[in-house]
Amino acid sequence: MAATRLPTYPVRRAPPGLSLSPDWEGSAWAPAETLELACFRPEGSPHRPRTRARLLYGDARLFGIFRVEDRYVRSRHTRYGDPVYRDSCVEVFLDPRPGKGY
Numbered sequence: 001m002a003a004t005r006l007p008t009y010p011v012r013r014a015p016p017g018l019s020l021s022p023d024w025e026g027s028a029w030a031p032a033e034t035l036e037l038a039c040f041r042p043e044g045s046p047h048r049p050r051t052r053a054r055l056l057y058g059d060a061r062l063f064g065i066f067r068v069e070d071r072y073v074r075s076r077h078t079r080y081g082d083p084v085y086r087d088s089c090v091e092v093f094l095d096p097r098p099g100k101g102y
Contacts, residue, residue, distance in 0.1 A: 009033060009035045009055070010033055011032075011055045011056065011057050011062070012031050012032060012033070012056055012057075013031075014031070014056040014058045018056075020056075020063055020065075024054075024065060029054050029056070031056060032054035032055060033054070034053075034054055035053045035054070036052055037052065037053060037092075047070075047072065049069055049070035049072075050068070051066065051068045051069075051090055052066070052067045052068075053067075062094075064092065066090050068088075068090055070088065072088070073088045074087050075087050075088065
């Protein structure tokens with residue numbers, strides 16, 4: 001079976017002293033490319049809301065923001081260790097060095 005080729009995404013360096021905000025349209029996120037999520041777990045539901053992400057990196061951190069356009073949002077699990085995957089959620093798995101795991 002042929003290996004699946006995963007999409008690549010350029011993560012740009014955050015400008016020094018940048019104060020990130022949760023505002024998708026804010027100037028803090030302007031240097032970041034926008035990634036449209038198009039890979040989904042097969043055991044998930046057929047519901048596929050439009051989901052985008054932006055990433056930046058600093059000396060010791062990776063910064064990220066998601067934008068999900070969904071009118072059906074559920075949040076029942078709120079404690080540490082709760083199975084939040086049963087709620088409405090979005091995750092990202094990164095493979096910074098191909099073949100070295102994510």
